[in-house]
Amino acid sequence: MSGEGGIPNGSFEIDADSDGVPDGWTKNLYPAGGGSLETTSPMHGAAAYKFIQQAGPGNGGGDLDQNDYLACSPSLPLTFEWLHYASAAGMKNIVQVRWFDKSKVYLSTTDLYNSTSNPTSATWMTALAIPPAMAQFFKLRIIGGYTDTDIAGTAYFDGFGVLRGIPRSGALWQGITEYYGEPGGGYPTFTDRGSVSIPLPSLSATSLVRISVVGWLKTSNTSFTAYMRFRIGTWYSSEFSAESVSYVVAPCTFAVPIPGLSGSQTLYMQLSNEDGGIYSGGKVDPGKIVVEILNP
Template structure:
């Protein structure tokens, strides 16, 4: 459908208006499609919900196929909203699936963007990609940046988070969702959904309450006294875990010689430290070492130590672990 307004000169008193009613209806459908694609995420129709002309293809996206390839909207296996995008590689040397390219999206070289998307494939060995192409104010191509590329793709819906900074003079970009590149002879179907500039929200959605039971320790050496697991998606940019925990020492506000110490770790990455001789509730920020692909289960350890002959007591009670992107 296209915007085709009715001009006043087209209306003649006393003549049927059926043609103009159809024209108005088509224009309304066009406007509905445009409104449906205006997402706060900045990626037009990134959940592929709008197909205003009913042709099985998402508005604001253009399908480009490799030999033998095809692509369309699907409603039987969506991961975000009611519709997802699929690209089919039929198999065979030289054949492939294809790629969907977005409409132009505005950007600036002084503004970093965080992109999240959901991706999976029926055959993990397909060569799938997400890339961004940058253009000047006049929409002249500048360069390409690959945000995701794998031949070991997840076979269940998986959230990915990445980022990009436009190069000098870039004012627009297009996203390419590549499923089944023709350079790899692996038949299968690649799926994409929930594409948007919403990385922070994507991580927060994975945040869950965690509990670490109360534990105590004496001695002045750091020791693990409890742990909890949290799941976060693949993320190719730095993130930090924020959580709140309680701490108390065996001293008093006036006896700091029995101060208790508390911190958290994931692997060899450590949070900030808190020290107090009396009960205190503190916030901790912990850099995450996220894996290379898929939904990661990360173990967070609570560590305690005590000064002199004191005792340190710490716990995490139903704290909402919140992941933040460290841009």
């Protein structure tokens, strides 16, 4: 990984005034929350940052706001990366990029990461973001332990960086919410039962994008087979089947020609069952969707 490339003090190494807040960032604590530099077991370099959330309704950890306005362009995607884990997976931890116009007036916010299913060991994360129209600057906001989720724990962040442009491949740190029910409404047909938005840059007339998804699939009756596949538009992945009442890993992959398009494309999870009245369950965890641009 490129560490803190492009993000000033993105690894929280510098605290020249020794106030416990990394230089170039502003700390905001939530009710009963705590935040401090982590120098005992950082993930990258000599320091990380951690937020501590206490149990109790309305309690939280806090956030770090980037002070500097960093330049961007609506025509150029950004690839963000960082390291993260939490002592309690169920905490609500968020990484946001906030967009501003040329006069540095706030426009909108994009969630790079928003999860209550966090890794519990140091994990490298990447996320793609396309600046909205009129955006010329951005700032990061890092949230550990948001107040709407009552889970005690500590959230750790480190090594923030940004690359201008899009890599050949990247993991999407959003998943697809679990569905469990009659997938075809009583009929044994594939039906859309969840989706996620995939940001893409401007692509050529001959572009080809490969999508790899590791999902979870189950059936409510072992006598009847559940099926899973994914689609973008009218392009479909390979199918996976399961006859287990417990979730099994369902790997699916496909290549999608997306000529001359840019911006978000919707990836749909489709479920079916050989008996329309039998339940199928399906979901995709965060980090289990990989986008590869084979021919940009």
